Amino acid sequence: MPAPPARSSLYVYALTDPATAGHARRCPAVGDQGASVTVLVQDDLAAVVSPAAERPRARRRDLRAHQDVLNALLAHGPVLPMRFGMIAADEEAVRADMSARRAQNLSALARVAGRAEWNVKGESVPEALPELLREDAGLRALRASTRQRPGYEADVRLGQAIAAALQRRAEAAARDVVAHLDALAVDVRVGGAVAGGALNSSFLVAQSDEAPFRRAVQALAERHRGRIALTVTGPLPCYSFVGGDAVPAGQ
Known part of the structure; x- marks a missing residue:
């Protein structure tokens, strides 16, 4: 059985632009009810994340929390959504991936903007x-x-x-x-x-x-x-x- 994610692990909801990302901050987080949805900005990209103290299960509350974050973002700008259950090792891993795939992600955001x-x-x-x-x-x-x-x-x-x-x-x-x-x-x-x-x-x-x-x-x-x-x-x-x-x- 795989070990649960470490405390520094992050649940990743979506990539978007920095202006749009802030609209999800007030949404309930997946998993730990005391966790907060936060934003990691890397140049002109932003990842919407929350702490992942344990591997999330597909419970109704968590599925709804995941979807509520995406809906809050979609109402204000382009979104590259993650499937439910996406865990990143830590903040550094998220930032590294955003940097490595910056052009690809920006192109995808432009494609879905206004759609x-x-x-x-x-x-x-x-x-x-x-x-x-x-x-x-x-x-x-x-x-x-x-x-x-x-x-x-x-x-x-x-x-x-x-x-x-x-x-x-x-x-x-x-x-x-x-x-x-x-x-x-x-x-x-x-x-x-x-x-x-x-x-x-x-x-x-x-x-x-x-x-x-x-x-x-x-x-x-x-x-x-x-x-x-x-x-x-x-x-x-x-x-x-x-x-x-x-x-x-x-x-």
């Missing part, structure tokens, strides 16, 4: 079976055959065929959704597969386009009602668009 991440997920709609049957003659024939010769295997084949058909409809709708939302985004990243899902994509959206983006999602949800159920989450720190952890000094 935020919006995640759109989509799932197939099982309630759309009646509409699916009206559209799919092959599926209607399979259901009729199953009713004429009922049995476990026939029921399984029918269930699988229905699930596959619903998924195909949802995936076709998802392609249309992404094509339309792409026009309102600076960049798009495809996320990992979600059980039962047909769409999991993140969009880098300028603040000036956030309202049109939300309206477009609503319009597309209505357009594809019965084919895909859409959910949108944002604005979020730009996890998907910063190329991984900006300070690779974690343990």
Whole structure:
């Protein structure tokens, strides 16, 4: 079992610019409830950190504290967010990494300045079976055959065929959704597969386009009602668009 971080270790929330960093000082810190969120300034970069007396666990309170710090920063400037649980050995390690990767970090901050991440997920709609049957003659024939010769295997084949058909409809709708939302985004990243899902994509959206983006999602949800159920989450720190952890000094 790895040893816990030493007292001098730091929990790292994000990199940002010095002016933005100060807006997180009043946020509760991850882990030790008596710890304070502080800022390490290195030239034109700032790391938002707090003491890490022990390795953090993914408790609800700590997950919320991590996200609250990022939200406070995002409301005031560009942010390179860290994933929950990033620990740096000490202040010197953080400063050394900021110096070594200064150009890369400044470029990433410039890329996300005035922008935020919006995640759109989509799932197939099982309630759309009646509409699916009206559209799919092959599926209607399979259901009729199953009713004429009922049995476990026939029921399984029918269930699988229905699930596959619903998924195909949802995936076709998802392609249309992404094509339309792409026009309102600076960049798009495809996320990992979600059980039962047909769409999991993140969009880098300028603040000036956030309202049109939300309206477009609503319009597309209505357009594809019965084919895909859409959910949108944002604005979020730009996890998907910063190329991984900006300070690779974690343990």
